[in-house]
Amino acid sequence: MSSLSRDDVAKLASLARIEMTEEELVNLASQFGSILDAVARVQELNLDGVKATSHPQPLENIFRDDVVQPSLTPDQALSGAPAQEEQRFRVPQILGEAE
Amino acid sequence: MIKNTAAQMSAALEKGETTSVELTKLHLDRISDVDNKVKAFLHVDGESALKQAAAVDADRASGKKLDPLAGVPLALKDVLAQEGVPTTAGSKILQGWKPPYDSSVVTKLKAAGVVILGKTNMDEFAMGSSTENSGYGPTFNPWDLTRTPGGSSGGSAAAVSAFEAPLAIGSDTGGSIRQPAALTGIVGVRPTYGAVSRYGLIAYSSSLDQAGPFGRTVLDAAMLHEVIAGHDPRDATSINAPVPAVVAAAKSGDVKGLKIGVIKQLQGDGYQIGVQARFNESLDILSSLGAQIVQVDCPSFEYALAAYYLIAPSECSSNLARFDAMRYGLRTGDNDGASAETVMNATREAGFGREVKRRIILGTYALSSGYYDAYYGSAQKIRTLIIEDYKKAFVQADVLVSPTSPITAFKIGEKSEDPIAMYLADVATIPVNLAGICGMSLPAGLADEDNLPVGFQIMAPAMQDQRLYQVGAGLEAALVSKWGGYLISKAPALGGAK
Numbered sequence: 068m069s070s071l072s073r074d075d076v077a078k079l080a081s082l083a084r085i086e087m088t089e090e091e092l093v094n095l096a097s098q099f100g101s102i103l104d105a106v107a108r109v110q111e112l113n114l115d116g117v118k119a120t121s122h123p124q125p126l127e128n129i130f131r132d133d134v135v136q137p138s139l140t141p142d143q144a145l146s147g148a149p150a151q152e153e154q155r156f157r158v159p160q161i162l163g164e165a166e
Numbered sequence: 167m168i169k170n171t172a173a174q175m176s177a178a179l180e181k182g183e184t185t186s187v188e189l190t191k192l193h194l195d196r197i198s199d200v201d202n203k204v205k206a207f208l209h210v211d212g213e214s215a216l217k218q219a220a221a222v223d224a225d226r227a228s229g230k231k232l233d234p235l236a237g238v239p240l241a242l243k244d245v246l247a248q249e250g251v252p253t254t255a256g257s258k259i260l261q262g263w264k265p266p267y268d269s270s271v272v273t274k275l276k277a278a279g280v281v282i283l284g285k286t287n288m289d290e291f292a293m294g295s296s297t298e299n300s301g302y303g304p305t306f307n308p309w310d311l312t313r314t315p316g317g318s319s320g321g322s323a324a325a326v327s328a329f330e331a332p333l334a335i336g337s338d339t340g341g342s343i344r345q346p347a348a349l350t351g352i353v354g355v356r357p358t359y360g361a362v363s364r365y366g367l368i369a370y371s372s373s374l375d376q377a378g379p380f381g382r383t384v385l386d387a388a389m390l391h392e393v394i395a396g397h398d399p400r401d402a403t404s405i406n407a408p409v410p411a412v413v414a415a416a417k418s419g420d421v422k423g424l425k426i427g428v429i430k431q432l433q434g435d436g437y438q439i440g441v442q443a444r445f446n447e448s449l450d451i452l453s454s455l456g457a458q459i460v461q462v463d464c465p466s467f468e469y470a471l472a473a474y475y476l477i478a479p480s481e482c483s484s485n486l487a488r489f490d491a492m493r494y495g496l497r498t499g500d501n502d503g504a505s506a507e508t509v510m511n512a513t514r515e516a517g518f519g520r521e522v523k524r525r526i527i528l529g530t531y532a533l534s535s536g537y538y539d540a541y542y543g544s545a546q547k548i549r550t551l552i553i554e555d556y557k558k559a560f561v562q563a564d565v566l567v568s569p570t571s572p573i574t575a576f577k578i579g580e581k582s583e584d585p586i587a588m589y590l591a592d593v594a595t596i597p598v599n600l601a602g603i604c605g606m607s608l609p610a611g612l613a614d615e616d617n618l619p620v621g622f623q624i625m626a627p628a629m630q631d632q633r634l635y636q637v638g639a640g641l642e643a644a645l646v647s648k649w650g651g652y653l654i655s656k657a658p659a660l661g662g663a664k
Contacts, residue, residue, distance in 0.1 A: 084507070087515060087523070147493070
């Protein structure tokens, strides 16, 4: 029986940049055991020597000529911005201490 | 008129018996009559739809050569970007977002003159099997309004089965077109991975996602398939090959001499009695039409569900990192010198729903160092075994078949508190996605115990999509003649005016 503690979930939530409420952390921790048991079935088979598939198709790099193609105007690109300033995305403080 | 097939609407438009404006108005009326009960749509843009329709009518009047579906209305899953039209993927984090560009699917629909009525409801970011995970409330199954239409493309499936649109676009990552098609008694196709461009399709799990058609008949789905499929340089995984001749296959329906493989692992325990009965009956019909039924063994399919619920959450935990409150979508908590990270954390907490958070956390766990090999790594190897099982099975058979969903439409709320029970809804559809091949669900009748639609699933190798339509059309013709009409004509009236 797998399990994950409330603190484990809190760590994962912080890695995933989601500020969960205490109630969410406790709930998710209580559900996680049965979810992990269900997905842990992938470990039942002997998979030695089996190749991993990350994608159903063989992927290769695709190149195009280095010429300018039509793209979004600055106004279009900024049309969904939560905040903007002088044709740029305005974002909260990124570097240094916030407070 | 709204109960006609898209092919019939197309013919009527061509003969001048109706106009696209008239057809569009009838569907908009139907939406205002019944969508307060069904809740298939998140956004209806009647004015824009009528404008598109008038443009097609003008083109037709001027003698311009038009696509067969020109002027026929359609419902679009809200996972596809449409320029200037609210696009949310069922999530609060994208509430009010209007994309500055069209997805390639929308570009193709517009070029073909297909009239887009509006955007349909879905499980948030396509994560779910009932449409209950939408940030905007559930969609209700037109066959029984206390039940779910399946998901994640439940809004599209419900719109087509409630005659609000003859056609719809969905997307299928683990069964999200085929399962709702099964639960609402219509046809839904997940094309081969790479057959339809993913450009502008909001990503859930990039190695599994694929958009595809819904229709009330196999031919209607084929006509829409031909419009949206084809190579697109803007999607690096788009297959550069001719589109399979799906319309011709849907018009033929000849199954004589074809080998049809029944997958041993996708039936029996856990499959509702009425589902199994309708499935077996369809096999008998195919056999009487001259197909040869063979049994095939796909032992690793038993692990498909587990592999899927590691691979898809892992990919989603990465894909959904783009919702960072910086460039578009929701931003909360941006005050008093709050840092970008604080704003990001608060926004993702406020904007994502329960299931999305659950999958992001599961994916983050599966990809974290120390667990990567045991979970994500093993799942990727299972994926290889599933592909190999299919390869062997397709040596024995031209197409493979199974019930689409182990159960008929379930009650709203019945599974929403139990994620594992909900995940089981996709047990028969997921292998197709993991292998990147194509699959169809078409109506096989009603289950005796609950009088709800049962779906019959057909699977074919990559880029052999025409086989789905060939076999689907053959089975459909036999069933329709047995029933004396399409299954959907047995759906309740919903109290609509027309």
